[in-house]
Amino acid sequence: MSRPRILRAAVLAPALVPVLLVATGCTDDEGAAAGGSATAGPTTAPELAGVEEAELLGTLPEGPATGTAVLSYIGVGELRAPFLGECVTSGNTVRLEGMADTARIRVDVAPDGLELTLDDVGLSMVADLTTGQYDVTGNHLSLQAGLAHDGEPVGSADLEIDCGA
Amino acid sequence: MTKRWMRVLVAAALGIVLVLPGGAARADSWQDRVWAGSNFAGSRGTTVAIAMLDQRTGEYRNNGAAATTRIESASVMKVFIAEHLLRRRDLGQIHLSATDMNDMAAMLRDSANAPANRFWSAYGANGIVQDVINRYGLTQTGLTSNPRYWGNTLITAHDMVVFYRRLMDGSGGLSAGSRDWIVDQMRQSTMYGDGGRQFFGLHDGLPREGAIAQKQGWMCCVDGDIFRHSSGFVGPDNRYILVVLSREPSSRGGAHIEESISGAVRAMFPEGLIPRVQGTIGEHWYAMGGTSGRLGYPTSDEIGLAAGALSRFEGGYIYWSPGTGTHAVWGAILDTYAAQRWELGPLGYPTSDEIGLPGGALSRFQGGYIYWSPATGAHSVRGPILDTYGAQRWENGPLGYPTSSTIALRDNGSLNRFQGGYIYASPATGAHSVSGPILDTYGAQRWETGPLGYPTSSRIALREGGALNRFQGGYIYASPTTGAHSVSGPILDAYGAQRWENGPLGYPTSSRIALREGGALNRFQGGYIYWSPATGARTVSGPVLDAYGAQRWETGPLGYPTSDPYVVDGVGTRTDFEHGFLTLTSGGTVVTELDPPPTAPATPDEPAARRSAPAPTSTPAPTSTPAPNTAPAPTSAPAATSAPATGTRTTEAPGPTPGPTP
Numbered sequence: 001m002s003r004p005r006i007l008r009a010a011v012l013a014p015a016l017v018p019v020l021l022v023a024t025g026c027t028d029d030e031g032a033a034a035g036g037s038a039t040a041g042p043t044t045a046p047e048l049a050g051v052e053e054a055e056l057l058g059t060l061p062e063g064p065a066t067g068t069a070v071l072s073y074i075g076v077g078e079l080r081a082p083f084l085g086e087c088v089t090s091g092n093t094v095r096l097e098g099m100a101d102t103a104r105i106r107v108d109v110a111p112d113g114l115e116l117t118l119d120d121v122g123l124s125m126v127a128d129l130t131t132g133q134y135d136v137t138g139n140h141l142s143l144q145a146g147l148a149h150d151g152e153p154v155g156s157a158d159l160e161i162d163c164g165a
Numbered sequence: 166m167t168k169r170w171m172r173v174l175v176a177a178a179l180g181i182v183l184v185l186p187g188g189a190a191r192a193d194s195w196q197d198r199v200w201a202g203s204n205f206a207g208s209r210g211t212t213v214a215i216a217m218l219d220q221r222t223g224e225y226r227n228n229g230a231a232a233t234t235r236i237e238s239a240s241v242m243k244v245f246i247a248e249h250l251l252r253r254r255d256l257g258q259i260h261l262s263a264t265d266m267n268d269m270a271a272m273l274r275d276s277a278n279a280p281a282n283r284f285w286s287a288y289g290a291n292g293i294v295q296d297v298i299n300r301y302g303l304t305q306t307g308l309t310s311n312p313r314y315w316g317n318t319l320i321t322a323h324d325m326v327v328f329y330r331r332l333m334d335g336s337g338g339l340s341a342g343s344r345d346w347i348v349d350q351m352r353q354s355t356m357y358g359d360g361g362r363q364f365f366g367l368h369d370g371l372p373r374e375g376a377i378a379q380k381q382g383w384m385c386c387v388d389g390d391i392f393r394h395s396s397g398f399v400g401p402d403n404r405y406i407l408v409v410l411s412r413e414p415s416s417r418g419g420a421h422i423e424e425s426i427s428g429a430v431r432a433m434f435p436e437g438l439i440p441r442v443q444g445t446i447g448e449h450w451y452a453m454g455g456t457s458g459r460l461g462y463p464t465s466d467e468i469g470l471a472a473g474a475l476s477r478f479e480g481g482y483i484y485w486s487p488g489t490g491t492h493a494v495w496g497a498i499l500d501t502y503a504a505q506r507w508e509l510g511p512l513g514y515p516t517s518d519e520i521g522l523p524g525g526a527l528s529r530f531q532g533g534y535i536y537w538s539p540a541t542g543a544h545s546v547r548g549p550i551l552d553t554y555g556a557q558r559w560e561n562g563p564l565g566y567p568t569s570s571t572i573a574l575r576d577n578g579s580l581n582r583f584q585g586g587y588i589y590a591s592p593a594t595g596a597h598s599v600s601g602p603i604l605d606t607y608g609a610q611r612w613e614t615g616p617l618g619y620p621t622s623s624r625i626a627l628r629e630g631g632a633l634n635r636f637q638g639g640y641i642y643a644s645p646t647t648g649a650h651s652v653s654g655p656i657l658d659a660y661g662a663q664r665w666e667n668g669p670l671g672y673p674t675s676s677r678i679a680l681r682e683g684g685a686l687n688r689f690q691g692g693y694i695y696w697s698p699a700t701g702a703r704t705v706s707g708p709v710l711d712a713y714g715a716q717r718w719e720t721g722p723l724g725y726p727t728s729d730p731y732v733v734d735g736v737g738t739r740t741d742f743e744h745g746f747l748t749l750t751s752g753g754t755v756v757t758e759l760d761p762p763p764t765a766p767a768t769p770d771e772p773a774a775r776r777s778a779p780a781p782t783s784t785p786a787p788t789s790t791p792a793p794n795t796a797p798a799p800t801s802a803p804a805a806t807s808a809p810a811t812g813t814r815t816t817e818a819p820g821p822t823p824g825p826t827p
Contacts, residue, residue, distance in 0.1 A: 063772035074360040075239035075392070076316035077382030078282040102311070122317050125390055149386045152419045153360045
């Protein structure tokens with residue numbers, strides 16, 4: 001029933017690149033390897049995920065959720081751990097909630113946007129998901145997007161999760 | 166959280182003062198600056214920790230307890246990662262590839278997170294920080310409570326200063342090469358880093374600093390707070406370590422906290438740079454208005470001198486020495502000071518700031534003063550000349566402002582010119598002023614190199630507006646009616662024997678006039694004094710002088726006078742000359758008697774023979790002075806040396822005639 005959907009990949013790719021590269025360090029490595037500085041230009045306020053991304057995640061089935069979560073926070077560090085939780089649908093909202101090692105992760109999908117909450121030892125943070133690469137294939141979610149708070153980038157999220165497995 | 170902060174405070178209290186000199190802040194300008202920054206951020210609701218160290222002087226300041234309160238490091242701790250890895254590489258414990266080095270450079274320059282994540286997890290996570298804590302003695306730094314979040318490493322502004330200082334001096338254990346590499350990366354920090362602009366704090370707050378090596382940190386929104394940290398070295402020589410750490414509720418946004426931290430730095434250094442002045446020099450500069458004052462911006466760090474220190478500014482210098490204190494010198498006075506080799510020259514260190522005077526200014530130095538006025542420029546006065554200048558009421562007296570600095574003269578003498586005269590000094594004579602017509606006359610006689618030599622007195626006021634300066638070789642008298650003239654040698658003695666200007670001769674009306682056969686003449690208001698080696702100094706005056714002049718003075722048949730006037734009973738007053746005599750009779754006439762031309766060798770009784778010559782014919786003198794009726798025999802007439810009188814000539818004294826010219 002489900003079909004792969006890739007939202008705004010082409011349109012948003014240029015805007016997303018800095019965020020993703022920052023989160024993954026890809027450009028840093030490449031830039032440094034080239035012997036130059038990976039200096040970015042002035043940053044613009046990240047564009048937050050909205051209705052389309054919410055609708056897409058709304059197609060995920062309910063049930064247990066498994067996968068991996070990589071959350072990178074600027075100036076803080078990185079959580080990279082298997083994710084175990086569940087996908088919950090309630091009315092027109094969807095919630096992915098579970099644990100990744102010591103961290104509790106929750107993605108709230110509301111009609112007007114997505115919010116990721118991290119509650120880990122020594123770190124609690126709530127951030128909005130920005131536009132990015134959102135794929136839903138069957139019960140599998142592949143999400144690579146930035147994290148923002150009050151209009152500034154604070155990190156990135158890379159989730160590979162199966163719902164209803 | 167409360168317990169954690171309590172532990173932090175206890176640790177801070179135990180450790181802070183032991184690590185850095187001057188840990189206890191004191192009220193001074195540096196401390197005022199730190200508080201200004203702290204208060205600025207505080208007024209915006211931003212929590213800020215500030216610590217700074219002048220590595221040259223060791224002066225350390227912070228904003229109190231905040232500087233020793235732990236705060237999450239964010240990316241500032243990436244410098245710990247770099248230090249740890251480079252040291253292990255230096256020790257041969259690990260190998261860092263070119264990619265590793267490039268990643269590390271990006272981690273420091275751009276604050277790239279991905280390399281930090283990789284190094285952190287690959288090389289020991291909290292073990293990295295613990296190693297740095299141990300080697301650097303960071304008593305306030307703490308490990309992150311969750312090893313995956315390196316940005317939660319706990320640092321303090323104080324400990325970061327300790328880290329940077331020991332990084333720089335090598336006491337933390339890192340090689341100089343690796344240290345330089347880290348600092349070089351920090352100096353190449355990019356404006357835009359990982360996720361944002363990273364020139365808040367040091368760069369934005371110190372726009373006039375040409376060299377900043379920084380490691381920034383920022384993160385949001387950890388536990389509801391947003392963080393902005395700025396730390397590193399300031400100055401081309403990395404002289405200053407400045408650490409500013411800030412935090413506030415994340416709801417205010419990044420722009421707000423960045424303005425708080427940059428504004429705090431600006432509040433500390435409104436000059437846009439860290440002034441390279443400190444201590445009493447700095448305080449003096451601030452008291453003069455700092456960058457807004459006369460001296461403007463500093464142009465040098467403090468320069469250590471043999472016996473003090475110096476800081477240069479755009480508009481002048483400030484000197485300090487233990488014995489003289491702190492004083493500024495600027496403008497033309499500074500130029501004159503420079504021309505005399507600054508503190509190394511005879512003036513030494515300044516002992517005052519510039520002192521405003523009516524129509525000019527003054528700076529005092531250990532070895533003298535420098536005066537300035539628009540009309541005269543800046544000139545130094547020192548030593549005995551300065552004392553003499555002072556005795557004449559400085560620039561308020563007749564000398565006015567100096568028009569030259571001290572000029573070295575022969576025999577270790579010296580000279581200062583002033584608007585109203587000169588002051589000469591020599592070891593043998595002391596310092597004395599010469600001015601007005603007397604100075605002109607002195608100059609006409611080649612100053613101190615002429616026959617008068619150095620003055621031995623300053624101007625002495627005399628009757629009727631006259632004045633006198635004594636010199637090694639004579640006197641110069643001046644009066645409004647006679648002008649200034651010198652008198653010297655035996656003529657001066659003869660003048661003195663007649664009570665100087667108070668006697669019958671009055672003031673001189675000429676300087677010494679050289680005459681034939683090495684003789685000389687000074688004219689006076691009341692007569693002439695002639696001198697020659699053979700005849701000594703003799704005074705001729707009144708009708709006798711007129712008669713003498715009528716006979717062509719010393720070039721005439723009478724020659725030089727050989728006596729002063731003396732009374733000859735029954736005859737009158739007689740003056741002897743080399744070849745005759747003139748007698749002013751009681752009738753007021755002057756009788757001339759000339760020796761006969763020599764016809765035979767002189768005999769010992771020749772003078773008596775000459776004096777016994779018959780009396781001349783009486784001729785009224787052209788004066789009203791009555792001559793004595795009798796001409797008694799002289800009692801002290803000088804001995805004649807010329808041939809015996811064999812005949813006489815009698816002439817009538819004519820009116821006055823011009824005397825010889827020099």
